[in-house]
Amino acid sequence: MDLRQLRYFTQIAESGNVSRAAEVLRIAQPSLSQQMRNLEDELGVELLFRHARGVTPTELGLKFYEHARRILQEVERAKEVMRSQATSPSGRISVGLPTSACRGLSLPLHRAMAAALPNISLHIVEAMSGTLDEWIQSGRLDVALLYDHKAFEHVAWTEMMVEDLMFIVPTSHPLAARREIEFGQVFQQPLPVVLPGRPNVLRAVIEQLAARHDITPVATDCESLPAIAELVRAQAFAAIMPHFALAAEIERGEMVAIPIIDPTPSWRLSVVVSQRTLNTRGSEAVAEVLAGVIGDLVQRSVWRARLKPTERPAPVRARA
Numbered sequence: 001m002d003l004r005q006l007r008y009f010t011q012i013a014e015s016g017n018v019s020r021a022a023e024v025l026r027i028a029q030p031s032l033s034q035q036m037r038n039l040e041d042e043l044g045v046e047l048l049f050r051h052a053r054g055v056t057p058t059e060l061g062l063k064f065y066e067h068a069r070r071i072l073q074e075v076e077r078a079k080e081v082m083r084s085q086a087t088s089p090s091g092r093i094s095v096g097l098p099t100s101a102c103r104g105l106s107l108p109l110h111r112a113m114a115a116a117l118p119n120i121s122l123h124i125v126e127a128m129s130g131t132l133d134e135w136i137q138s139g140r141l142d143v144a145l146l147y148d149h150k151a152f153e154h155v156a157w158t159e160m161m162v163e164d165l166m167f168i169v170p171t172s173h174p175l176a177a178r179r180e181i182e183f184g185q186v187f188q189q190p191l192p193v194v195l196p197g198r199p200n201v202l203r204a205v206i207e208q209l210a211a212r213h214d215i216t217p218v219a220t221d222c223e224s225l226p227a228i229a230e231l232v233r234a235q236a237f238a239a240i241m242p243h244f245a246l247a248a249e250i251e252r253g254e255m256v257a258i259p260i261i262d263p264t265p266s267w268r269l270s271v272v273v274s275q276r277t278l279n280t281r282g283s284e285a286v287a288e289v290l291a292g293v294i295g296d297l298v299q300r301s302v303w304r305a306r307l308k309p310t311e312r313p314a315p316v317r318a319r320a
Contacts, residue, residue, distance in 0.1 A: 003071075018033055047064055077091075077279070089282040089286075092121040094124075095141070097125070132146055143286050160269050160271055167258040171254065176256045180260070192236075194237040213263065
């Protein structure tokens, strides 16, 4: 078995037709069919079910396809690593952004990347912070922005800033003109509160703070940021979110962000690099650009947060 046979098999599985796969691979169909028979003979199993409309992977064929696809992806990533070490940073870098920051960060990050690292192909992944944390540990992501992340052996991080959570209400809300609101009053006003469901970092921050102050945080669960925005815009709910997450709606006058005091819920944001990345040079370069973009947004008051004293500290290596 060799890489060529793996490429041939994955193309056939994805095309569903040997003739079509032969055209894509630019190989004669009889030669391609022979290669597949040789592969099946070597493995001792039938990988493809032949029928009048083409071919379909068997149950074992589907399992083999997943293995073959991962092997080919790792081979390509290994090539990218070698190329990136020989020249300026290059290759494909996956960056995980939490849902509350993805909308506001995506465009400035892409612009900064185009200017600073034109040979890097950026792959942005949006997910909840807990999911991003798991993926950065496993190496599924190269770089991520995380809230209150946990220290693990396989990550390095640069703590960027502290961001306060705010009480988000529709502009027609009786409290919309308030300059601030006490944390204990948030769950006592008439409009129900909507929060991301468990497990979620924001939900954990709110519930832990409430527990320390004997407050019962009754809230409706919603995992979608656009849905939360729509619920507030429709004057059906209030929310607790960072200002940056709903900055566009606030700027359009669709809702208002009221600072929360006594106490103020907040979280820390860190730029994290996976030590399992196969492109260390590219990942660290992207992390530096990401940190620079965040710092610029905060300094221009686009992102309402407090930067750490050292704007771009060297990554801190996590201890086992």
